[in-house]
Amino acid sequence: MTEVLRVHEPGLFTTIQDTGRLHAIASGVPPGGAMDRFAHSAANLIVGNDRSAATLECTLTGPGLLIEAPCLVAVTGADFDLRVNGAPAPAWIAISLRAGDELAFAGRRSGARAYLAVAGGVLGDRWLGSMSTNVMAARGGMHGRPLATGDVIAAGQSAMAAVTGRGLARQLRPRYDEHTLHLVAGPHISRLGADARAALFSSAFVVSPDSNRMGYRLEGPGLETSGEELLSFGLVAGALQLPSSGQPILLMADHQTAGGYPVVATVVSASMAVAAQLAPGDEVRFAETSIETALQMRAVQREALESLTS
Amino acid sequence: MPPQRSTVKVRIHPLGDTALLAELGTRLDTAVNTRSIALASALKKRRDVRQAVAGAASVTVQFDPDQVTHVALAAAIRRLASKRPPMEEPGRLHRIPVVYDGPDLQAVASALGLSQQKVVEIHSRPIYRAFLIGFVPGWAYLGPLPDELVLPRRPDPRRQVPAGSVAIAGHQTGIYPLNSPGGWHLIGRTSVRLFLPDSDPPSLFRAGDRVKFFPIAE
Known part of the structure; x- marks a missing residue:
């Protein structure tokens, strides 16, 4: 030492x-x-x-x-x-x-x-x-x-x-300047109406000043969800939670481990590097992607890192 | 009795490319929670699983996509879930002393049309189950709360709830382990510490444990 x-x-x-x-x-x-x-x-x-x-x-x-x-x-x-x-x-x-x-x-x-x-x-x-x-x-x-x-x-x-x-x-290196995060539809996506779902994937959201290592509050169009209260379940970093306010919260590294708000989508692992580089006031957009594409993006990052050990 | 294959319907959803949510039910139910805890511990033994945590009626699984696809893991989860869960050993029993003088006790009693004495009596009668550990370090969702005490959450959450507050909301009760914001009704307090940062695991309660409250004067 x-x-x-x-x-x-x-x-x-x-x-x-x-x-x-x-x-x-x-x-x-x-x-x-x-x-x-x-x-x-x-x-x-x-x-x-x-x-x-x-x-x-x-x-x-x-x-x-x-x-x-x-x-x-x-x-x-x-x-x-x-x-x-x-x-x-x-x-x-x-x-x-x-x-x-x-x-x-x-x-x-x-x-x-x-x-x-x-x-x-x-x-x-x-x-x-x-x-x-x-x-x-x-x-x-x-x-x-x-x-x-x-x-x-x-x-x-x-x-x-x-x-x-x-x-x-x-x-x-990741394209940090491209503030589009790739999402896989989540367990409670069906709680979003057609308009809200379209708004999630077509709107710009702004990272609120009330954002930290626990999560980012995102300001944008209100995304209304329907359905009864959920039983609490385990959460993961990258989950896009939608509280009743309709303003999504992107869970980051120090996130709450469990919660009962709907998770309408999850940011894919390769996009979390870009998410980590968003500062309050930055604009962010979401693109829906498949698990297969997400895994390809992940493989690209893995190969980049492996180039440093060869 | 011959072993039975049960007919648990499991709904499995992706949580991105490295995690899955397996839902075993939609109601707060001891049998479903027991199955969820058993499924989580079976999944944790797999090499391709990085973490598996039981929810009230679900399991959240984080896995290594270099070792297993989400499709193969979902099939394995369905197989494991259809097995009869091992006979559950009763969880450890914790007896928690409570001073029932919470700031919401009066309001809770009048909203429910009960005396404060009766609220205390009903709350301290059952042996609750720790359905899920999480939200903040050491927090346990305890339940089911008797129907007579069921109230929606407070409309305006408090910015600061003191650690040790005993609270109720919906069919659940719990103890705030840390000073934190909270929207539950505060009916009492305990000096028992739930978050034990210098122990491993750092939580007094584990999923499946049993908790009995008893009233004390001070």
């Missing part, structure tokens, strides 16, 4: 995240984990980590970090004006830093969440099998809270020799 980073500026909401604690949903604990699993995995693979290693998830306003010990890092996900000692630095590629260097996330150009991986993996408190930060329970990651000025981040021992310059070409 080596202390590699000191937090100079914490950013708006920077948390330690790995691939979460899916087994804990049986106790009502949100699964957690990186919102954009593609970017999280890519950052890890670029620096030679296992894709389940923890990274820093930097939200909307990124942190300023002082380097305490030589390390290999990679930043992926949202497009920030990344700077090392004030000079522009590239993302989606391994960069070697020396003690005393300063890594800054200056302005954000697009996207919502950037991932910083450090060779050896970021270390945090482990809770229920995962280092992911759960703010509600105040457990995991940096003592269950976002980073604060003065925090010191440690990394594990890097298993692989440092390969500076390994990166992921732009054409292999």
